[in-house]
Amino acid sequence: DRCMICTVPDTNNVHSVWVSQVLAWCPKFNRVYTNDPLTSLLFLEKGIPVEKIPFFNREKYEGTKIRRKIALDEDWREYLHPEVVKVIEDIGGVRRLKELYNL
Known part of the structure; x- marks a missing residue:
């Protein structure tokens, strides 16, 4: 698998549009990597798998x-x-x- 990091403009705490914003600014993807609980929830609600990032030191x-x-x-x-x-x-x-x- 390939991993890409994308820069996405902030939604100024309008959480309901965050996933749509990411989908619009990033190439097609099949999972999201995050340790942020809100980000996890938002993507899981849209049916997009989420994986935690292992911490390093x-x-x-x-x-x-x-x-x-x-x-x-x-x-x-x-x-x-x-x-x-x-x-x-x-x-x-x-x-x-x-x-x-x-x-």
Whole structure:
């Protein structure tokens, strides 16, 4: 099987259109990988199989901790693939996280 990660615009918490949005923005797929309970529920309600993603060294690679490091100007790049770092920097992710953390 092949795995593809797609960028899908946010629905601004209009959860009822999330699955339709994903279906419109992504190529055809036969399952969804997520650990988010709401995302799982929404896709299962549409009859799309959902599988959990196994965590890898969660203590070190926990998203909440990495986002906090970014917002607080702590070392964070070492925890992410260089391409992920590039995307975060290209979309102004550092500034956006600082705004979310009110910094």
